Amino acid sequence: MSLDNQIELDIAIIGGGSAGISLAAKLDGPNTRVFEPRSPAERDVSWSTWANEEQMAELAPAIVGSWDQWRIVDAQSEVVHQTAEYRYTSLSSAQYLSYCEGRLSDSVQLVRASAENITTQGQGGCFSAAGQQYRAKKIYDNRPPAMDDNGLIQHFLGVEIHTKHPISNPEIATLMDFRVDQSRGLHFIYMLPFADNRLLIESTMISTSIEDKQWYLQAIKQWLDEQGIEIEKLLREEMGVIPMHRVTPQNPDLATIGAASGAVRQSSGYAFSAIQAQMKALANGIAAGELDVPAPIPVSLMRMDKIFNTVLLARPDLRVSIFMRTAKALSGDGFARFMLGTASLMDWTKVILAMPKLPFIKAVFSRD
Numbered sequence: 340m341s342l343d344n345q346i347e348l349d350i351a352i353i354g355g356g357s358a359g360i361s362l363a364a365k366l367d368g369p370n371t372r373v374f375e376p377r378s379p380a381e382r383d384v385s386w387s388t389w390a391n392e393e394q395m396a397e398l399a400p401a402i403v404g405s406w407d408q409w410r411i412v413d414a415q416s417e418v419v420h421q422t423a424e425y426r427y428t429s430l431s432s433a434q435y436l437s438y439c440e441g442r443l444s445d446s447v448q449l450v451r452a453s454a455e456n457i458t459t460q461g462q463g464g465c466f467s468a469a470g471q472q473y474r475a476k477k478i479y480d481n482r483p484p485a486m487d488d489n490g491l492i493q494h495f496l497g498v499e500i501h502t503k504h505p506i507s508n509p510e511i512a513t514l515m516d517f518r519v520d521q522s523r524g525l526h527f528i529y530m531l532p533f534a535d536n537r538l539l540i541e542s543t544m545i546s547t548s549i550e551d552k553q554w555y556l557q558a559i560k561q562w563l564d565e566q567g568i569e570i571e572k573l574l575r576e577e578m579g580v581i582p583m584h585r586v587t588p589q590n591p592d593l594a595t596i597g598a599a600s601g602a603v604r605q606s607s608g609y610a611f612s613a614i615q616a617q618m619k620a621l622a623n624g625i626a627a628g629e630l631d632v633p634a635p636i637p638v639s640l641m642r643m644d645k646i647f648n649t650v651l652l653a654r655p656d657l658r659v660s661i662f663m664r665t666a667k668a669l670s671g672d673g674f675a676r677f678m679l680g681t682a683s684l685m686d687w688t689k690v691i692l693a694m695p696k697l698p699f700i701k702a703v704f705s706r707d
Contacts, residue, residue, distance in 0.1 A: 344471070344472060345465075345472045345473065345474055346372075346471060346472070346473050346474070347370075347473075347474055347475075348370050348371065348372055348473055348474065348475040348476070349369035349370040349371060349475070349476050349477065350366070350369045350370070350371040350372075350475060350476070350477050350478075350479065350625070351371070351372055351374065351454070351463070351466070351473060351475035351477070351478045351479070352371065352372070352373040352374065352478075352479045352481060352596075353374050353454045353457070353466075353478060353479065353480045353481060353482055353593070354374070354375060354480065354481030354482040354483075354597075355373045355374070355375025355436070355440075355449065355481070356375075356382075356436075356481050356483075356597060356598075357386070357432070357435070357436075357597060357610075357611065357614050358481045358596040358597025358598070358600075358602070358614045358617070358618055359373055359375065359479070359481030359596065359597065360373060360375070360436055360439040360440060361439060361614065361615060361618040362479065362481075362596065362618045362621060362622055363439065363443055363447050363449075364439040364440075364442045364443060364447075365618060365619065365622035366444065366446070366447055366622055366625065367444040367446060367447075368444075368446055368626070369446060369625065370446055371446060371447040371448070372447070372448050372449070372450050372473070372475075373443075373447065373448070373449050373450065374450045374452060374453065374454040374468050375449065375450075375451065376451060376452055376453045378451070379432070379433040379434075379435075379436035379437045379440065380433050382432055382433065382436065383431060383432055383433035383577075384432050384577045384579060385403075385429055385430070385431070385432070385497065385531075385539060385577065386429070386430040386431075386432050386435065386611050387427065387428065387429050387430070387531075387609075387611070388427075388428055388430070388609065388611040388612045388679075389422075389425040389426070389427055389428065389612070389675040389678060389679055390405070390425060390426055390428040391424055391425055391426075394428075395426060395428065398428065398430060398435070400434060400435075400438040401430040401431055401432075401434040401435035401438055402428055402429070402430055403429050403430065403431050403434075403533060404428070404429040404531055404532075404533045405426040405427065405428040405429065406426060406427045406510065406511065406512040406531075407421055407422055407423075407425075407426050407427075407671075408420065408421045408422075408510055408511045408512070408671075409427050409511060409512040409513070409514045409671075410511055410512070410513055410514065410516075411514055411515045411516075411662065411663065411666040412513065412515070412516040412517065412518060413517040413518065413659050413663050414517070414518055416663065416667075418663065418666040418667055419511065420666070420669075420670070420671035420674050421671050422670075422671030422672045422674075422675055423671075423672065424672045424675070425671075425672060425675040425679075427512050427514070427675075429531050429533075429539070430611070450468055450469065451469075452468040452469035453468060454466045454467070454468050454473075455467050455468065457478075457590060457593070459478070459590070459592040459593060460474075462476065462477045462478070462594065462630060463475040463476045463477050463478050464478055464593075466478075477594070477630050478593050478594065479593075479594050479595075479596050479621075479632070480588060480589065480590060480593040480594065480595045480596065480599060481595075481596050481597050481599070482588075482589050482599065483589075483598065483599070484582070484586035484587055484588050484589065484595070484598055484599035485586065485587040485588075485589065486580070486582045486584070486586055486587075487582075487584055487585075487586075487587075489547055490547065490582060490583070490584030490585075491545065491546070491547055491582075491583040491584050491605075491648055491651070491652065492545070492546070492547065492549070492580055492581065492582055492583055492584070493543060493544070493545050493580070493581040493583055493608040494543070494544050494546075494549050494550070494578075494579065494580045494581070495529070495541045495542060495543040495544065495555070495578065495579055496541065496542055496552060496555035496556065496559075496576065496577070496578045497529075497539055497540060497541030497542075497576065497577045497578070498539075498540060498541075498556075498559060498573060498574075498575070498576050498577075499533075499537070499538065499539045499540075499573075499574040499575045499576075499577075500537070500538055500540065500570045500571070500572065500573055500574060501536055501537055501570070501571045501572040501574065502536045502537070502538065502568055502569060502570065502571055503536075503569040503570070503571040504536070504568075504569065505535035505536050506532060506535055506536070506538070506566075506568060508532075509532040509534060509535040510532075511532075512530070512531050512532065513528065513529065513530040513531075514529060515527040515528075515529065515662060516528040516529075516530070516562065517659045517662075517663075518562075518565075519542070519558050519561070519562060520558060521655075521658070521659065523544065523546060523548075523550065524544050524545055524546025524547075524655075525544065525545040525546065525651065525655075525658040525659070525662075526542070526543070526544050526545075526558070527543055528540065528541070528542060528543070528558070528559070528562045529541040529543050536571075537574075538568075540559055540562070540563070541559075542554075542555035542556070542558040542559050542562075545583065545608075545651065545658075549580065552578075581603060581608040581610075582598070582603055582605075583603070583605045583606070583608055583648060584605060584648070585601070585605075586598065586599060586601070586603075588600075594630075594631070594632050595632065596614075596617065596618070596621065596632055597610075597614050597617075597635075598610060598614075600617070600632060600634075600635055601634070601635055601636060601641070602614045602617055602635035602636065604636065604640075604644060604678075604680060605641065605644040605645065605647075605648055606643070606644040606647040606648060607678055609678055609679070612679050612680070613635045613636055613680060614635065616635070617632070617633055617634075617635040620633040621633055636680060637680075640680055646699060646702045646703055647661075647702075649702035649705050650698045650699055650702045653698065653701070653702065653705075654698050657695060657698060660695075661694065661695075664690075664693040664694060665677070665690055665693065667693065668689040668690050668692070668693035669686060669689055669690065673685075673686045673689070677690065
């Protein structure tokens with residue numbers, strides 16, 4: 340294609356996922372384009388985070404449910420947390436992406452196409468999209484990263500249902516119910532009651548291999564049967580795989596944002612809050628002329644997560660116990676901070692004191 344038709348950009352954002360479109364919505368001034376082939380509706384899944392009052396207001400257009408109480412359950416006990424500072428919040432990714440797309444400034448345009456044939460030049464590069472040639476001074480890559488074939492992953496299948504009868508305690512979200520088959524990895528049921536007769540329920544595994552679809556569905560059916568919950572109507576299904584290990588960007592020569600930059604907590608799989616903080620800091624940096632991507636998670640926290648995962652892999656017998664001990668050691672606000680990656684020194688002290696010492700000491704000195 341002739342360079343006479345090449346469009347010059349200050350910033351190109353490759354991929355309009357959570358990070359890419361969040362960054363785009365915060366930019367005003369630089370000539371920017373976001374390249375994303377799929378519509379929000381084609382990518383609709385549930386995202387969750389803990390949000391304070393200010394964040395709840397910002398996320399309001401995408402919120403489908405929120406709870407100030409949640410529970411974690413095993414065969415012996417149940418921990419119910421209640422929080423004053425945070426609400427566990429479920430978002431529709433389609434509604435969030437649409438909301439951000441609708442907030443783009445005049446200097447930012449969305450191109451509903453994939454960026455192809457990318458060649459890097461300094462901090463930017465050239466590429467094509469929908470038959471048009473582009474050159475950008477700076478490229479941010481929000482495409483999904485490659486995962487290690489043998490790496491630890493969180494994988495799940497979920498269904499949203501209407502129930503025949505109202506459930507009890509719809510004001511409490513079930514974050515982890517471990518009363519399911521634990522033979523193939525750390526397995527739990529995750530259930531969000533959007534109303535007393537509308538639920539999202541997921542069979543979630545933390546292991547190194549994905550199960551077939553029927554395995555997850557059977558776990559969901561068994562759990563519903565044990566709770567005495569009958570399905571009146573199946574509304575939708577969703578599946579997902581979240582890396583809980585170090586990932587590889589599609590193009591290591593590009594500046595990555597979001598999951599490809601390491602924004603997923605390796606001990607929990609949560610990413611939304613880290614991505615939001617990273618995109619806010621990056622947008623502020625761009626406004627000040629600083630184009631480098633901030634680290635989404637502190638190195639010290641990444642090291643702690645690695646130790647945590649080392650124990651999970653080495654000691655299957657302790658997997659459920661570790662999560663239950665963590666929940667029991669912390670208050671509701673403390674648990675939310677811990678999962679968000681903003682735990683206080685006191686929060687960390689409580690968790691460390693609650694853990695079995697020898698397995699974690701061994702993990703600290705592990706060379707893996």
